[in-house]
Amino acid sequence: MEPNLYDRNCGSRQVLDRIGDRWSVLVVLALADGVKRYGELAQRVDGVSQKMLTQTLRGLERDGLVTRSVHAEVPPRVDYALTGLGRSLLDLLSGLRTWATTHLPEVEAARARYDAR
């Protein structure tokens, strides 16, 4: 049988929930151009707290979208990178980014129109 996205118990919807997560999207996009350290990500994704960044990265790692490699050094160094699966998702997400930026004017115009009534 085909997965029903609208069923709250369907796995596909849980996958969508992860995709839909605000931070997950931004983190995956931030990893678009290759390996990044924890601190780099924290700096890049404006407004994310340490807690949420860690939590998001763990979630992405768990879902097989991101790899986490710890280097035995002092000071510690932890690298994050997209997996093949993660990169396949990246294609879609960068499409979303493009959509968001190109259609931003239309959305803002629509909002202004709506609020003016």
Next chain:
Amino acid sequence: MEPNLYDRNCGSRQVLDRIGDRWSVLVVLALADGVKRYGELAQRVDGVSQKMLTQTLRGLERDGLVTRSVHAEVPPRVDYALTGLGRSLLDLLSGLRTWATTHLPEVEAARARYDAR
């Protein structure tokens, strides 16, 4: 200047936030095959409360993604449909749906692997 998605105050990020909303995605997808009534949407999108469905529809309407047409009848009839802008987003979102369903096995396998450690 180019919009910076990573800036929390950038409009493009607010657009992404709407896209990222769990219910917004499901509602837009539910409207893929044409006009739907309020009740149809409520039935289709499993688990959504009345409050959230209304709130989501208002948000989508405000952003110019959905139209709301009230028919002067008894009992009342309210139709929702995607705008051109909404349909342009639909293309991307159905891509996400496809991704979610086709890669679901990989994600579940990754989760099992992660949890087993």
Next chain:
DNA sequence: CAGCATCCTTGGCGATACTG
């Protein structure tokens, strides 16, 4: 039928402090 208003809870999230 399609909603709005209200109350109430819960858990998401930020802030802070501490560690290997």
Next chain:
DNA sequence: CAGTATCGCCAAGGATGCTG
């Protein structure tokens, strides 16, 4: 540097009852 641990808040969202 890259996290964990803990506390506390508040706002998202569910449940219920009412209306045009």
